Amino acid sequence: MKHPHRERDNWTLTTPAARSTRGAVASQHRMAAQAGAAQLDVGGNAVDAIVATAYALNAVEPWMCGLGGAGFMVIWLAKEQRAVALDFQGVLAGDTRLEDYPVDPALPATPMGFPGVVDNANIEGYRSITVPGAVAGLEHALARFGSKPRAEVMAPAIQLAERGLHVDWFTSLQIGVCARTLARDPVSRSIYLPGGHPATPESRLRIPQLADTLREIAESGADTFYRGALAEKIVGDLQAGGSRISREDLAAYEVFEYEPMAAAHRGYTLYTPGEVSGGLRQREMLAYALEAMPTPPETPTPETWLAYAEALEHCWKRHKIRNGVLSPTDGGFGGIDIENGACTSSMSSVDAEGNMVALTYTLLNRFGSGVTLPSTGMLMNDSVSYFDPRPGYPTTMEGGKRINSSNMCPTVAVKGGEARFSVGASGGNLIMPAVTQVAALMMDFDMSLEDAVHHPRLDASYRGSIRVDPRFDPETLAKLGERFELEIAQQLVFPKLYACVSAVSRASENGECIGINDPTQPIGGGAAPAPFQIEPLDDEPVVRP
Template identity: 70%
Template sequence: MTWQGLNADVENWNVTTPVAKSDKGVVAAQHRFAAQAGAAMLDKGGNAIDAIVATAYALNAVEPWMCGIGGSGFMVVWLAKEKRAVALDFQGTLPMDIDLADYPPDPDLPPTPMGFPTVVDNANVEGYKSITVPGAVAGLNHALEKFGTLSLPTTLDPAIRLAEQGVALDWFSMLQISLCSRVLARDPVSSDIYLPAGHPAIAEHVLNIPKLADTLKEIAVTGTEGFYRGALAKRIVSDLQAGGSRISLADLASYEVQEFEPMEAQHRGHTLYTCGDTSGGLRQREMLAHTMENMPTPPTDPTPDTWVAYGEALDACWKAHKIRNGVITEQGACTSSMSSVDADGNMVALTYTLLNRFGSGVTLPSTGMLMNDSVSYFDPRPGYPTTMEGGKRINSSNMCPTVAVKDGEAVFSVGASGGNLIMPAVTQVAALMMDFGMDIEQAVHHPRIDASFSGIVRADPRLGVDVLNALSKKWKLEVSQLLVYPKLYACVSGVSRDPKSGICAGVNDPSQPIGGAAGSAPFKLPYIGDDKTIVRA
């Protein structure tokens, strides 16, 4: 079979997303308002760590369905002055009193997105029993305290202002809510917020999340101590236990961030830093090594053989991962990824998540926190390495925040959301920059493939007929256009810095209509008037 006449099966539009450039630093994120919140920290004289923390907190108010203080994740930081990288694991943990009896498998339900049995009432995927101890506040505050320069109240200010104003709903927000209406309807608080009158909140209205702004204000004052051991912790646990969770005050109080030396991968003079075995980092290192073996000297521009080499490398690293892991990893999960860089060359890649879109579907009534459903990372059956066990930490993820360094200078950082799609997308964007000298804008916009040792390779038709024909000779080929939904190639955010000129650039994936990047500038609340009507820019 040859791939001709593709236009018959392709939508008649194509989009790009603008790149932001500045010599004072840039932030890229899956929501442009959050990127602007982070960039405002650069304008205040803060560094890339201040910027990423402000961005991550702001996402609670503008992209709550993907991540937030009820979630967990990974971060990689490049400290320019010290010329060293640091990784943070702030993944969630199971409550010490977790009981397998609460999760009886239901043979009539399909497996979870992680490949484990789904249990009665979807309790490991939806509702209070699906929630792990959230690590996000501990992780973000740890980074700020150790490596940032601004205060916690300063970095939280844009998030608080956005939460007080409310979310200006657009069609993309409506899509996210509609996709999860069934799960949101199970929780009375989430239903009141996102499904007023029993229907998804509609565009061109303002959506308010009660108590969220107050919770962010309390975090700004009491910090990590208040969230995990103070009055806020008591309200969180009271809500959780009232809903059936076994998370206790002791579980919150004992939570710890893991700081460690990141995993390194070498590729064409670059050193790539990731969070290692428990992230997508090991697969990334294996893919790049396989690519070097099959393509020791890249051509001037990508050729059909390039994409075959990338496909073989993806298959090889996924095969090794599946042998090591023994289970299917998450498919189509929802996450948020962001990157930042400052004028001094500090650089950060951060990915954090509620796991599935809207996580557990639970909004805690006393705090406005939307909670994760990360219990589904664990097997409800006894006797497996991944079996649920009290205090066990999430130890396998596709998240792959990456910082690349060359000649002692950070040159780009990149991450993505999208479950199984994350590592292939992140590594291809990185490879296109290192193998072919593309800049961050070119690499993020370049069409990609996806492969995970399934016998199938998915390919963007923009790669062209010659590439598709070459791929189809080796794999069953799924030709799929880059779309807003479903996202078939992950959603990438990245920044770069030219060490010679000092020019920083940032860009978000064109499949994310609310995403964007921002250079250093004061923060301004967007698009909503004092009377809570939508104001056109």
């Protein structure tokens, strides 16, 4: 039994939930959730709310997601009684060449378990960037299923970008963790490392061009981003930095809309983006747990958590074999552990009509490639690291290839023809285990969303041991220890060892909606419908690059 974090923080983490019968939004940043909830306040629907939230995160949580990222969305359309999935994942440049990414055996594997390459070219800098799908995905969702004009939905994001990024201790932490990567890019260095050091709390950072870029998208939509004046700026910056992404690559980008994967569990139907997301692992985990526990006890028992842990190990082993990270005949464990819940932003929304959305999108690693494009203020992804630099594998790099294996797992759960909850998370390999445990607790034990999010979790991904929150009772720890090598590790603000969950729920009996973010996220939260208001920060020093 390992105790990697024996010196425990001296506090108990809890977080309040937002409640309203008019809907709710949950996000990894409270201001972004409030931007989304403001759309509900003026009659918008859950899709309007999620798009407003996603755009606002560019200005308040730029290190996790943004215009330069990609992801998935699952939407429940209450009147139509159907679910829709959107895939707006990144795509490799058409001229991608394996010789640009020679394997360096001296470097550690990437977060996806693939070999490191010379100069970290697949995870840092311009060569690590894929064609971003975020703007296309948000535009598609709003045009197809939203109800408000783009300019109105994006107005809070523009306001926040014009005000600048408020630096608190948590922001300083994010910058400090990635200071080495940020220092490689002159624009990122000038923004986030003023004077050569991470920006200090109680200051305000201006991200040059970001407000103008958001304003241009609000006026002209995805067309300018992929085929117009903004595309010209983006490609000019990318190619000047050494990227092989072309105007043709941007113009060819498309969003996939399709029927999501469904998984049945105790009267619920869970919708996820399917095999290219964490959805298949979720379905396999739940099926395994259901077989091990056909009739759940009244409350979770040690045997419950053993069943969940074994189910997670089972689905992760299958996943690693499918991806070529692990041989079917190999007795060892594939891939690596992610120690800090490094990446991504997840958000959920629900409106009074019962429409519900789960959205997860990402720059992949924290601050992505570390590159900020000088003409647009966009932080760019490092999603080339989703691909294997070795030939002959299912995920091998290939020109024009779309990301086809992700941990993201936005989930909407429906029962009796009504969306009951949606849940997603950030945290790389930690995402699917956390999302599925929260969902399982609600479905297996009729636990409230608030209780499920606050409940201790474990993390297992077929890596040779499982991580367990010490808040579990001694009997559960003993039962798990009979079967697994345990890492006893407290739930922390950093590193986030059990992912960062965002979720909403809606009660069938009275329509009460709840929004809540993970208790480990000090800047996260839920929001109920209200006008969007930001306080001026005139008393803070403004750091201008």
